[in-house]
Amino acid sequence: MVTTSKRSALLSYLVVLAFVLWVVMPILVILQNSLKPTLLIFTIPPTWAFWPTFDHYAHILSEVHFQQFLLNSTIVSTTTCLLSLAIGSPAAYALARLRVRGRAPLAFLILLARMVPAFVLVVPLYTAFVFLHGINTYWAIVAAHVSFTLPVVIWMMRSFFEDVPIELEEAARVDGATQLGAFIRVALPLVAPGLAASGILCLLFSWNEFLFALILSGRDTQTMPIGVSNFIGTVSIDWGGSSAAAILAMIPVFILGLSVQKFLVRGLTMGAVKG
Amino acid sequence: MNELTQKLSDQGPRLMRASFRWRDLGDSRWLGYWMVTPAVLALAGLILAPLLYSTVLSTYSWTLLEIRLPKPFVGLMQYSTVAHDPLFGEALKTTGLFVVGTVSVELVLGFLIALALLNIHRGRRLANGIILLPMIVTPVIVALIWRYLLDPQFGLVNYAIHLLGYQQDIPWLGSNSLALPSLIVIDIWEWTPFAILVLHAGMLAIPDDLYEAARVDGAGAWQIARHVILPYLSPLILVVLLLRTMDTYRVFDTIFVLTRGGPGTSTQTVGIYAYENGFVYLNMGYTMALSVVILIAIVVISLFYLRLLQRRPQW
Numbered sequence: 001m002v003t004t005s006k007r008s009a010l011l012s013y014l015v016v017l018a019f020v021l022w023v024v025m026p027i028l029v030i031l032q033n034s035l036k037p038t039l040l041i042f043t044i045p046p047t048w049a050f051w052p053t054f055d056h057y058a059h060i061l062s063e064v065h066f067q068q069f070l071l072n073s074t075i076v077s078t079t080t081c082l083l084s085l086a087i088g089s090p091a092a093y094a095l096a097r098l099r100v101r102g103r104a105p106l107a108f109l110i111l112l113a114r115m116v117p118a119f120v121l122v123v124p125l126y127t128a129f130v131f132l133h134g135i136n137t138y139w140a141i142v143a144a145h146v147s148f149t150l151p152v153v154i155w156m157m158r159s160f161f162e163d164v165p166i167e168l169e170e171a172a173r174v175d176g177a178t179q180l181g182a183f184i185r186v187a188l189p190l191v192a193p194g195l196a197a198s199g200i201l202c203l204l205f206s207w208n209e210f211l212f213a214l215i216l217s218g219r220d221t222q223t224m225p226i227g228v229s230n231f232i233g234t235v236s237i238d239w240g241g242s243s244a245a246a247i248l249a250m251i252p253v254f255i256l257g258l259s260v261q262k263f264l265v266r267g268l269t270m271g272a273v274k275g
Numbered sequence: 276m277n278e279l280t281q282k283l284s285d286q287g288p289r290l291m292r293a294s295f296r297w298r299d300l301g302d303s304r305w306l307g308y309w310m311v312t313p314a315v316l317a318l319a320g321l322i323l324a325p326l327l328y329s330t331v332l333s334t335y336s337w338t339l340l341e342i343r344l345p346k347p348f349v350g351l352m353q354y355s356t357v358a359h360d361p362l363f364g365e366a367l368k369t370t371g372l373f374v375v376g377t378v379s380v381e382l383v384l385g386f387l388i389a390l391a392l393l394n395i396h397r398g399r400r401l402a403n404g405i406i407l408l409p410m411i412v413t414p415v416i417v418a419l420i421w422r423y424l425l426d427p428q429f430g431l432v433n434y435a436i437h438l439l440g441y442q443q444d445i446p447w448l449g450s451n452s453l454a455l456p457s458l459i460v461i462d463i464w465e466w467t468p469f470a471i472l473v474l475h476a477g478m479l480a481i482p483d484d485l486y487e488a489a490r491v492d493g494a495g496a497w498q499i500a501r502h503v504i505l506p507y508l509s510p511l512i513l514v515v516l517l518l519r520t521m522d523t524y525r526v527f528d529t530i531f532v533l534t535r536g537g538p539g540t541s542t543q544t545v546g547i548y549a550y551e552n553g554f555v556y557l558n559m560g561y562t563m564a565l566s567v568v569i570l571i572a573i574v575v576i577s578l579f580y581l582r583l584l585q586r587r588p589q590w
Contacts, residue, residue: 012393093310121321179299179302210414240534265473
C-alpha cells in the first residue's frame with residue numbers, strides 16, 4: 001500500500017468526500033421531494049425545514065397502476081434471472097472446463113452479443129413478436145431481456161468456474177462421479193456465491209431495462225421504468241408522487257446492488273476484472 | 276410390470292446405479308456440446324436470427340402499417356439513402372460528441388478518484404458503497420432525478436446559480452447549445468463510478484514491491500502514479516474505454532426520456548434517430564438498414580479495442 005504524507009492523505013479525503021456528496025445529493029433531493037408537502041415543493045428559495053409527510057407514498061401505493069408495474073417488473077425480472085442462470089451456467093461450465101471444439105471463438109461471439117444495441121434488436125424482435133402474437137405477453141419481454149443477461153451470466157460464471165480448483169473435480173471423478181456429476185455435485189455448490197451474484201445482476205439489469213419493455217409490452221405488461229417514464233411525459237409533473245415512486249422503485253435496486261457490491265465490477269466487466 | 280421386476284432383480288444394483296442413459300450422457304465426449312447447446316440456441320434465436328431478419332427486411336421498402344402485406348423489394352436502395360442522409364450524418368456527429376465527452380471525463384475523473392480512494396484508509400468501504408449507487412439506479416429514474424434538478428424554474432441547479440449572482444432561469448434541457456452538455460454531465464454522474472471501481476480494483480492488485488522499488492529510486496507520488504500505476508493499469512483502462520464507448524454509443528433511455536433528441540435535433544443520437552424512424556415515422560425498412568449500419572460501426576470499433584486488449588488472457 002502507498003504510504004503517504006499527511007497532506008496528500010487529507011487531500012484524498014477531501015476529493016473522495018466531494019465526490020461522494022456529488023453522488024448522493026441528487027438522490028437525497030428526490031428523497032426530500034417525496035417527503036415534502038406538495039405546497040412546499042415549489043417555493044423559491046427552496047424550503048429546507050418541513051414536517052415530512054407520507055402522503056405521496058400512500059397515494060402512489062394505492063394506485064392500481066403502480067401495483068401493476070411492480071408486479072410486472074417482479075415477474076419479468078425473476079423469470080429472466082432464473083432462465084439465464086439455468087441456460088447460462090451449464091454453458092459457462094462447458095466453456096471453462098470441457099472439451100468443446102472452437103470454444104474460444106464461441107466465447108468471443110457471446111462477448112460480441114453484449115455489444116448489440118437494444119435499439120438495433122428491438123425492431124426485428126417487435127416485428128417477429130407481432131407475427132407470433134407475443135406483444136403484451138411477459139414472454140416477449142423476458143426473451144428480449146435474456147438476450148442481454150445470458151452473455152453476462154455465461155462470462156461471469158465462466159470466471160467463477162475457472163476459480164474452482166480443478167483437483168476437487170478430479171477427486172470426484174476418481175471416486176466414480178461422471179463429468180456431469182462433478183459439475184452438479186462439486187463445481188456448482190462451490191460457485192454458489194457466484195451464482196447468487198450473477199442472478200442478482202440479472203435481476204438488476206432486467207428490472208432497470210427500458211426500451212424492450214417499452215416496445216414489447218402492452219397495457220397489461222408494462223414494467224416499472226415505463227411507469228416512471230409516464231410521469232416525465234405528462235405536462236404537469238406530479239413531483240411529490242413521482243419522487244415517491246422513484247424512491248420505492250430504487251429501494252429493491254439498492255438492496256440488491258449493495259448485496260453484490262463485491263461482485264458488481266466483475267459482473268459489469270463480464271468477468272474480466274475480479275474486483 | 277413383471278418383466279421389469281424380473282429385469283431389476285437380474286441386473287440388480289448395477290442398473291439402478293447406472294440410472295440409464297444419464298450415466299452415458301454424463302461421461303459422453305459430447306457433454307460439453309450438450310451443455311452449451313441451450314445457450315447457443317437461445318442466443319442464435321434472440322440475437323443472430325433477428326439481426327439476419329433485419330438485414331433481409333432492410334432490402335424491402337415497407338412501413339409498420341404494411342407489416343402483413345407483400346413488400347416491394349428495393350435491394351440496397353435503403354443503404355444508399357442512409358449514406359446520403361444528412362440527418363443520419365448529424366446523428367453520428369452528435370453521438371461522437373456524446374461518446375468522446377462522456378468517456379474522456381469519466382476516465383480521467385475515475386482515475387483521479389480511484390487514486391484518492393487508494394490513499395484513504397478509514398471509510399473506504401463506505402465510500403465505495405455510496406459511489407456505486409448511481410450506476411445501479413434505473414436509468415429512467417436517473418432521468419427523472421435530473422429533470423427536477425435541471426428544471427428552469429424550480430430546479431436546485433438554477434437556484435444555486437442564482438445564489439452565485441446570475442439571475443436568469445437557464446433552460447438546461449430546452450436549449451440547443453446546453454442540452455447535449457447537460458446530458459453528458461448526467462452520464463458522467465451515472466457512470467464515473469464504474470471507472471472508479473474498476474480502476475480502484477486494479478490499483479489494489481498492484482504488488483507492494485513495485486511501490487517500494489519506485490520509492491527506493493526516489494520517485495514522488497506523482498511519478499509513482501505516472502510510471503508505476505498507469506502502465507500497470509493500462510489493460511483495465513482499455514476495458515473501461517471499450518465498455519463505456521460501447522454503452523455510450525448505444526445510449527438511449529435517459530436521452531429518450533429527457534429530450535427525445537430535441538430541442539430540434541441537438542441531442543439526436545443514432546439510437547434516438549433509429550427509434551424515431553421506426554416507431555414514430557414507421558419506416559421499418561429504412562430503420563432496419565440504419566440498424567445494420569449502426570451495428571457494423573460498433574462491431575468495428577469494438578474489434579479495434581479488443582485487438583488492443585488481446586494481450587490479456589481473459590479477453
